[in-house]
Amino acid sequence: xxxxxxxxxxxxxxxxxxxxxxxxxxxxxxxxxxxxxxxxxxxxxxxxxxxxxxxxxxxxxxxxxxxxxxxxxxxxxxxxxxxxxxxxxxxxxxxxxxxxxxxxxxxxxxxxxxxxxxxxxxxxxxxxxxxxxxxxxxxxxxxxxxxxxxxxxxxxxxxxxxxxxx
Amino acid sequence: xxxxxxxxxxxxxxxxxxxxxxxxxxxxxxxxxxxxxxxxxxxxxxxxxxxxxxxxxxxxxxxxxxxxxxxxxxxxxxxxxxxxxxxxxxxxxxxxxxxxxxxxxxxxxxxxxxxxxxxxxxxxxxxxxxxxxxxxxxxxxxxxxxxxxxxxxxxxxxxxxxxxxxxxxxxxxxxxxxxxxxxxxxxxxxxxxxxxxxxxxxxxxxxxxxxxxxxxxxxxxxxxxxxxxxxxxxxxxxxxxxxxxxxxxxxxxxxxxxxxxxxxxxxxxxxxxxxxxxxxxxxxxxxxxxxxxxxxxxxxxxxxxxxxxxxxxxxxxxxxxxxxxxxxxxxxxxxx
Numbered sequence: 001x002x003x004x005x006x007x008x009x010x011x012x013x014x015x016x017x018x019x020x021x022x023x024x025x026x027x028x029x030x031x032x033x034x035x036x037x038x039x040x041x042x043x044x045x046x047x048x049x050x051x052x053x054x055x056x057x058x059x060x061x062x063x064x065x066x067x068x069x070x071x072x073x074x075x076x077x078x079x080x081x082x083x084x085x086x087x088x089x090x091x092x093x094x095x096x097x098x099x100x101x102x103x104x105x106x107x108x109x110x111x112x113x114x115x116x117x118x119x120x121x122x123x124x125x126x127x128x129x130x131x132x133x134x135x136x137x138x139x140x141x142x143x144x145x146x147x148x149x150x151x152x153x154x155x156x157x158x159x160x161x162x163x164x165x166x
Numbered sequence: 167x168x169x170x171x172x173x174x175x176x177x178x179x180x181x182x183x184x185x186x187x188x189x190x191x192x193x194x195x196x197x198x199x200x201x202x203x204x205x206x207x208x209x210x211x212x213x214x215x216x217x218x219x220x221x222x223x224x225x226x227x228x229x230x231x232x233x234x235x236x237x238x239x240x241x242x243x244x245x246x247x248x249x250x251x252x253x254x255x256x257x258x259x260x261x262x263x264x265x266x267x268x269x270x271x272x273x274x275x276x277x278x279x280x281x282x283x284x285x286x287x288x289x290x291x292x293x294x295x296x297x298x299x300x301x302x303x304x305x306x307x308x309x310x311x312x313x314x315x316x317x318x319x320x321x322x323x324x325x326x327x328x329x330x331x332x333x334x335x336x337x338x339x340x341x342x343x344x345x346x347x348x349x350x351x352x353x354x355x356x357x358x359x360x361x362x363x364x365x366x367x368x369x370x371x372x373x374x375x376x377x378x379x380x381x382x383x384x385x386x387x388x389x390x391x392x393x394x395x396x397x398x399x400x401x402x403x404x405x406x407x408x409x410x411x412x413x414x415x416x417x418x419x420x421x422x423x424x425x426x427x428x429x430x431x432x433x434x435x436x437x438x439x440x441x442x443x444x445x446x447x448x449x450x451x452x453x454x455x456x457x458x459x460x461x462x463x464x465x466x467x468x469x470x471x472x473x474x475x476x477x478x479x480x481x482x483x484x485x486x487x488x489x490x491x492x493x494x495x496x497x498x499x500x501x502x
Contacts, residue, residue: 029221029223030214030216030221031212031214031221031223032223033210033211033212033223033224033225033226034225034226035208035209035210035225035226035227035228036228037208037228037230057230058230058231059230059231059232059233059372059373060206060230060231060232060233061199061232061233061235061375062198062199062200062232062235062267063199066230068208068228070210070225072212076216078216078217079216080214080215080216080221081214081215081216082213082214082215083212083213083214084212084213084214085210085211085212086210086211086212086213087208087209087210087211088208088209090206090207090208090230091206091207092200092204092206092232093206151214165199165200165206165230165232166199166200
């Protein structure tokens with residue numbers, strides 16, 4: 001009986017501890033990321049003029065392109081340094097070559113699940129027979145943006161890429 | 167030793183006939199994208215330092231759901247079907263493939279009223295659409311009749327089903343006249359213009375969207391009045407190095423392929439192709455046609471031996487009619 005009580009108290013203590021640390025972490029987060037997925041939609045007005053506009057993506061079809069945008073905001077009081085944003089190319093999607101963008105960001109890619117990153121011309125993939133070939137956009141598993149400048153308190157920016165549904 | 171190895175029955179009225187001995191049925195394959203209903207999740211992460219302290223944060227997760235694309239393909243598998251006037255229950259084989267990315271039922275229709283032909287085949291009763299249940303490729307007693315709304319084929323993405331159209335041929339038609347019969351397949355969830363959307367109607371309540379095929383496909387095949395049948399019988403004779411008939415290494419096997427045309431029509435450009443069996447080697451310049459020697463080179467004579475990608479002999483018999491008579495091709499291989 002005694003043992004059981006101790007165990008329960010121990011469990012409760014642990015729960016309280018993690019609640020405190022969770023709150024503490026939330027307070028020290030300086031960068032907040034907001035992720036959205038959008039698609040280009042062509043609308044035709046009464047005069048038959050076509051314009052393209054971005055709409056939020058929810059239902060997609062194989063072959064459709066989706067524009068992913070990650071907005072970063074420094075909600076803290078101090079500048080954030082060495083800001084590096086990483087985004088996997090989603091399962092069931094293929095990265096569209098040269099679509100990654102970001103102001104003042106150096107962009108590198110991974111072809112090995114995010115373990116190593118490099119410039120497109122430096123990436124190689126090895127096929128099942130052990131033969132190496134230069135990587136193409138379809139091989140990319142992750143995209144990484146390294147921002148060239150610090151993100152000042154209160155400022156924000158965005159990085160983007162496009163992928164197509166397999 | 168004289169065994170009947172294979173027997174092919176080719177019926178043809180127009181176009182070319184290629185007699186391919188051995189294995190191999192080409193299958194039509196279609197690419198289907200990500201399966202309908204798949205959720206695609208994506209989360210970004212950021213690492214940075216504040217006042218020298220490393221920190222990481224993740225973004226919200228965006229989720230995309232793959233909608234169902236409604237697409238279908240109907241392909242004719244039968245060559246033109248040679249038929250006699252007044253013939254009944256003449257089958258024609260098609261394959262219906264779900265080229266969409268979700269499970270879908272398809273309704274099937276037959277149309278014999280097409281333009282551009284000489285006569286209209288008459289849909290057989292009680293049913294003119296059958297599943298090729300026994301996989302024979304021909305209309306046979308084991309095949310199940312299609313009953314609209316009752317046994318509409320439900321196909322997974324990329325799955326296909328063989329369908330037979332079965333028609334009767336009107337009497338008193340002249341040789342060479344052509345009648346068309348068409349099989350149509352339509353997605354039951356909906357069809358229409360590409361991009362037409364059926365909210366909530368797809369697999370598991372997701373949206374369904376009409377694809378490039380309009381989710382409605384049709385294809386037709388020909389019945390041709392007249393008849394030409396080509397019987398092919400292959401046999402083999404073994405001579406071993408010791409004067410016997412044992413198939414031992416070094417023994418020679420002479421294959422004989424006897425092609426017998428019968429009927430009133432012409433089979434054009436008939437070619438006998440026969441792959442050299444595994445573990446044997448073709449004996450150079452051993453091909454003969456009706457007893458006359460043929461060289462292996464692709465030249466003016468009817469025979470050609472091709473070493474790659476797979477060794478085979480090929481003998482062109484040209485146009486055959488019922489009065490062309492029996493054509494006999496022979497060639498010899500050595501057991502390795």
